[in-house]
Amino acid sequence: MSKSLATVNPCSMCMPMGSVLVFRGIEGCMPLFHGSQGCSTYMRLYLAHHFREPVDIASSALSEKGAVYGGAANLKQGLKNVINGYHPKVIGIATTCLAETIGDDVPQIVREFQAEEPLAKDVTIISVSTPSYAASHEVGYRVALKGLVQTMARKSKQSGRINVLVGAIISPADVRYLRRLLDDWGLGYILMPDISETLDAPLCQDPPLIPAGGTPLDDIRDTANSKATLTIGGWVQEPGAGDYLEREFEVPHIALPLPLGQEFTDRLAANLEELTGISMPESYEQERGRLLDTMVDAHKILADVKTAVYGDTEMVLGITRIMTELGMRPQIVASGAANPAFAEKAKELAPGSKVMMGADFSQIAEEASSRDIELMVGPFTGRGIARKEKIPLLRVGLPNHDRYGASHQLLLGYEGSMYLVEEMANALLEGRERGSA
Numbered sequence: 001m002s003k004s005l006a007t008v009n010p011c012s013m014c015m016p017m018g019s020v021l022v023f024r025g026i027e028g029c030m031p032l033f034h035g036s037q038g039c040s041t042y043m044r045l046y047l048a049h050h051f052r053e054p055v056d057i058a059s060s061a062l063s064e065k066g067a068v069y070g071g072a073a074n075l076k077q078g079l080k081n082v083i084n085g086y087h088p089k090v091i092g093i094a095t096t097c098l099a100e101t102i103g104d105d106v107p108q109i110v111r112e113f114q115a116e117e118p119l120a121k122d123v124t125i126i127s128v129s130t131p132s133y134a135a136s137h138e139v140g141y142r143v144a145l146k147g148l149v150q151t152m153a154r155k156s157k158q159s160g161r162i163n164v165l166v167g168a169i170i171s172p173a174d175v176r177y178l179r180r181l182l183d184d185w186g187l188g189y190i191l192m193p194d195i196s197e198t199l200d201a202p203l204c205q206d207p208p209l210i211p212a213g214g215t216p217l218d219d220i221r222d223t224a225n226s227k228a229t230l231t232i233g234g235w236v237q238e239p240g241a242g243d244y245l246e247r248e249f250e251v252p253h254i255a256l257p258l259p260l261g262q263e264f265t266d267r268l269a270a271n272l273e274e275l276t277g278i279s280m281p282e283s284y285e286q287e288r289g290r291l292l293d294t295m296v297d298a299h300k301i302l303a304d305v306k307t308a309v310y311g312d313t314e315m316v317l318g319i320t321r322i323m324t325e326l327g328m329r330p331q332i333v334a335s336g337a338a339n340p341a342f343a344e345k346a347k348e349l350a351p352g353s354k355v356m357m358g359a360d361f362s363q364i365a366e367e368a369s370s371r372d373i374e375l376m377v378g379p380f381t382g383r384g385i386a387r388k389e390k391i392p393l394l395r396v397g398l399p400n401h402d403r404y405g406a407s408h409q410l411l412l413g414y415e416g417s418m419y420l421v422e423e424m425a426n427a428l429l430e431g432r433e434r435g436s437a
């Protein structure tokens, strides 16, 4: 393995980009980057290519002057412009590298703005620190989720509902699936963030400036009064929103892996049964049976296949688990996040594989060329390796820029797992037909 200390092609994205995905899942929320204009332009385009939706992100547009004298004036002006132009209920501020490097005290600037500016009185402002040189988009996502409950959750009367926090980046179709599951289960819940409509809206004549949908603000305030929190996709993450609610408001917290494959979906179902006293609806028992049938059918193609799986930590762990359930042999299990808990779980799930955290694609390429990989599963950013090594690539997760349908890719639950099993088998078969594997 190369001893290079330089980042060549990171297997992760900018930290504030993760925050945008949380802010975009909140009712009436407008994201604003405090930093240079280019960060917001780049991330708007990057997300729009993935979701095939417009993704507005305002910017405080720091210039050389702001970098020398501080960015308070720019940020206050940016907040004013956003309030006047978009009439948001919430503004989610995420910092970019420049604002962090010059050391702007964003919470203090926001307090000044709220004291000075009458326009601010009807808007909730949340700010999170997201220096990209310190961590990946996954951490940006986690701190934004935590920032929301820290700013908004308020203790009042016990609601008896369950907080369902989406702890990892999943598709709008996955979020819709979770909502359907929880509705069918018949339980009262608060789901946050909810990008099911905001990042996958129906075609319409005059789209609103801020997309409709997202978690209602009253629900976010009420998260302090729920009887429990489940973080779905919070298995290997550092303490976040669920831990905060447990510590501050005594709402018990359970962190679960993403429900990918049979075991991890069973785990979610068991927790829902325990929390609600309601058994899994019959239709999901049927779905579970169909997944097992699909796994048996595809086993003859997939068993013993050597794979490389890479991308976001929770997604990679879920896919690794379903691969091992199928008798596949993950050889490379990699994430761009520098997350030791991920590495530990990956080693448990796939002993003998090369586990890489803080991974760079240049390192993954080196490993892939020496391990007879037959199938790669991860974002489209691995396509250079796939082409060079002639390995079939199944595109899953964020980002996916060179194929359509990322918003509608359902991977969660028994239903999504079925799709994943079949797509892996088909990718392998197509690769063999083309002579690429």
Ligand code: SF4
Pocket (backbone or CB within 6 Å): 014, 015, 016, 038, 039, 042, 096, 097, 098, 132, 133
């Ligand atoms: S690395 Fe920093 S400066 Fe570059 S786009 Fe990302 S947030 Fe902006």
